[in-house]
Amino acid sequence: MTTRRTFLAVSAAAPAGTLLAPPALAGPPRSRRRLTNLAHLRFLLDEVPLPPLATHTTFDLDDDPTGLAPWTYADADGDGFRRVGGGTLDPATGHYTQGAYNTDDIARAAVVFVRDWRRTGDRRSKQQAYQLLRTLTYLQNDSGPDAGRVVLWQQADGTLNPSAEPVELPDPSDSAESYWLARTVWALGEGYAAFRRGEPAFGRFLLRRLRLCLDALERESLGRYGRWVTSDGVPLPGWLIAGGADATAEAVLGLVAAARACPHDRRIGRAAHRYTEAIAAMGTSRDGAWPFGAVLPWTGSLGFWHAWGAAAPEALALAGRWRRRRDWVRAAVADAGTFTPQVLTTGGPHNAWAPVPAEAQIAYGAHGRVAGALAAADAGGGPGLRELAGLAAGWFFGANTAGTATYDPATGVTFDGVETDGRVNRNSGAESTIHGLLTMMLLDDHPRVAAVARSIRGIESFDGLQALDAESARLSPGCRVVQREEGAWTGEGNLVGGGYVEVPEGEWVEFDLDVAEGSWAHPLSWRRAEEAGSASWEVVGGADLGSTANGGTGPAGLTEVDGSLVPQLLPTSLPGGPVTVRCTSDGALRLDALVIRPAVATVTYATTGDSAVLYAGSTPARARVSALGDTAGARFDADGDFEGWQPAGRRVVVPSRGFTVTRERLGRGGRRG
Numbered sequence: 102m103t104t105r106r107t108f109l110a111v112s113a114a115a116p117a118g119t120l121l122a123p124p125a126l127a128g129p130p131r132s133r134r135r136l137t138n139l140a141h142l143r144f145l146l147d148e149v150p151l152p153p154l155a156t157h158t159t160f161d162l163d164d165d166p167t168g169l170a171p172w173t174y175a176d177a178d179g180d181g182f183r184r185v186g187g188g189t190l191d192p193a194t195g196h197y198t199q200g201a202y203n204t205d206d207i208a209r210a211a212v213v214f215v216r217d218w219r220r221t222g223d224r225r226s227k228q229q230a231y232q233l234l235r236t237l238t239y240l241q242n243d244s245g246p247d248a249g250r251v252v253l254w255q256q257a258d259g260t261l262n263p264s265a266e267p268v269e270l271p272d273p274s275d276s277a278e279s280y281w282l283a284r285t286v287w288a289l290g291e292g293y294a295a296f297r298r299g300e301p302a303f304g305r306f307l308l309r310r311l312r313l314c315l316d317a318l319e320r321e322s323l324g325r326y327g328r329w330v331t332s333d334g335v336p337l338p339g340w341l342i343a344g345g346a347d348a349t350a351e352a353v354l355g356l357v358a359a360a361r362a363c364p365h366d367r368r369i370g371r372a373a374h375r376y377t378e379a380i381a382a383m384g385t386s387r388d389g390a391w392p393f394g395a396v397l398p399w400t401g402s403l404g405f406w407h408a409w410g411a412a413a414p415e416a417l418a419l420a421g422r423w424r425r426r427r428d429w430v431r432a433a434v435a436d437a438g439t440f441t442p443q444v445l446t447t448g449g450p451h452n453a454w455a456p457v458p459a460e461a462q463i464a465y466g467a468h469g470r471v472a473g474a475l476a477a478a479d480a481g482g483g484p485g486l487r488e489l490a491g492l493a494a495g496w497f498f499g500a501n502t503a504g505t506a507t508y509d510p511a512t513g514v515t516f517d518g519v520e521t522d523g524r525v526n527r528n529s530g531a532e533s534t535i536h537g538l539l540t541m542m543l544l545d546d547h548p549r550v551a552a553v554a555r556s557i558r559g560i561e562s563f564d565g566l567q568a569l570d571a572e573s574a575r576l577s578p579g580c581r582v583v584q585r586e587e588g589a590w591t592g593e594g595n596l597v598g599g600g601y602v603e604v605p606e607g608e609w610v611e612f613d614l615d616v617a618e619g620s621w622a623h624p625l626s627w628r629r630a631e632e633a634g635s636a637s638w639e640v641v642g643g644a645d646l647g648s649t650a651n652g653g654t655g656p657a658g659l660t661e662v663d664g665s666l667v668p669q670l671l672p673t674s675l676p677g678g679p680v681t682v683r684c685t686s687d688g689a690l691r692l693d694a695l696v697i698r699p700a701v702a703t704v705t706y707a708t709t710g711d712s713a714v715l716y717a718g719s720t721p722a723r724a725r726v727s728a729l730g731d732t733a734g735a736r737f738d739a740d741g742d743f744e745g746w747q748p749a750g751r752r753v754v755v756p757s758r759g760f761t762v763t764r765e766r767l768g769r770g771g772r773r774g
Contacts, residue, residue, distance in 0.1 A: 634688015
């Protein structure tokens with residue numbers, strides 16, 4: 102279990118060959134066989150006793166004293182899997198230092214079975230959704246000072262473990278609002294919408310428990326509506342659940358589902374609206390600065406984005422359709438259409454951009470990219486967003502750093518992740534399984550997107566964001582390399598290489614580059630809160646690139662340390678070819694790295710046919726680059742709207758800050774372009 106802590110018109114000019122009909126990368130799907138296979142998730146389920154407690158009860162407990170919960174982990178064991186809990190097992194008690202089951206996975210598993218039942222009519226899924234929701238509500242305090250909040254961990258014998266080891270905040274886990282409370286709202290909202298008509302008594306019970314969640318949230322985050330907090334001098338919304346757009350977004354998924362099913366409940370609708378306002382305020386600009394249109398997940402850092410909490414664009418798109426809010430949809434489209442291409446061309450959904458992309462890749466992050474792009478397309482973004490969704494979903498079929506399929510439609514197993522060095526974690530716990538299945542359900546709903554995803558077998562090459570460590574650059578005599586004993590983590594982000602270069606006034610650092618013309622330089626320094634002068638950047642013997650601030654971030658506010666670690670964009674792009682870029686400081690500079698964003702980033706996929714290529718532009722004007730093969734395809738602007746066909750040839754046109762997707766054979770009776 103991982104924790105962390107536009108209504109746009111579809112282009113009328115788009116011909117039938119875009120993803121409005123067949124996508125650029127695939128012809129009609131060869132098979133409508135479902136990708137969703139619940140077998141492994143069902144293997145993870147186990148009965149759990151629900152003993153009545155003073156503040157913990159559930160629906161129909163007298164007649165049915167047991168529920169269902171998924172084991173947290175499943176370790177690969179020979180040809181199968183062994184179900185295990187979190188932490189260390191005490192053989193004498195059968196208790197884990199965390200627990201066998203957890204609220205996050207119980208809630209998300211309930212969403213899977215609810216959605217499967219509603220899609221297929223499978224009564225087994227309905228019954229499993231029902232029992233999971235009963236267990237989920239048992240974990241919620243139904244009275245007392247912590248009413249509405251939920252305990253995170255539960256042992257196999259039903260015992261609740263409010264204070265697990267290692268400690269997770271809040272501690273006890275039901276002492277404040279939390280990620281698991283947000284996911285409880287998600288499951289209760291979707292559960293209520295599904296059960297309210299066929300099972301009215303259970304539906305009313307779920308609605309009462311959802312309102313109980315709101316009681317708790319109104320004592321904390323919703324009670325702070327309209328208040329802003331400061332994060333390194335920048336005002337951010339102070340009414341996000343646990344300070345996170347990530348947690349809040351998952352709650353919004355449930356609140357919007359409930360609000361649609363129960364439109365007369367103004368309280369639910371108001372909560373959904375206010376939380377979505379806060380998420381939208383975490384959106385970023387598409388002007389070329391880091392993080393390239395992404396929705397920031399956390400008020401605790403301006404330089405930290407993580408892939409495993411990326412429901413924000415999905416929630417913005419769904420709420421934007423519901424409330425007819427173009428600004429919310431625009432924020433979702435920006436995340437999908439501008440940031441997602443950067444994720445894909447940097448090798449896929451790395452767990453963290455902190456602020457440089459790093460760490461393993463997991464199903465949670467891949468699912469977020471797919472769900473966000475499809476929701477943004479359905480809310481008004483262009484058909485190109487579905488192309489991106491198909492490429493992002495290719496992660497499950499080999500488009501990852503291992504070149505290995507991480508989902509098996511025959512078993513429903515989703516591997517726990519892929520490391521940066523290509524090692525595959527072949528365990529298959531609840532979280533990975535759940536997010537793999539949520540993605541497969543989306544692909545089953547969008548068979549042409551699924552055809553794109555299933556055609557991908559691996560990544561042949563990629564050329565995206567890269568970071569040049571200042572410690573490896575050429576330094577003037579007065580510079581000093583500082584390695585921190587505390588490690589790379591500053592409290593808000595990770596220093597590249599674990600340290601930085603101290604550049605006093607008048608000293609300089611030089612980087613040797615060989616990049617395409619029009620690429621952008623993003624100096625990364627650990628800025629101070631106080632003013633500390635600036636650094637000027639130039640091409641040695643060439644152009645002045647601009648300057649960056651050494652400090653002046655302002656008050657730390659709620660962040661852990663003073664100052665920030667966020668790439669700054671130089672206003673002048675780089676010339677092409679081998680050049681030397683010099684940074685000269687007129688104050689106290691802590692230089693970490695020079696981040697380079699290509700004028701056109703690329704990723705080449707190995708497919709069942711020919712190689713497919715995504716070209717992602719970053720320039721304010723159209724770019725023309727050499728083709729990576731004799732390819733043809735389609736061009737899309739930054740909103741995913743179709744701009745034109747890309748004919749086969751040696752040059753590829755990439756729209757201004759948009760993207761082009763190519764493949765040699767398009768699968769429409771031999772038609773090209």
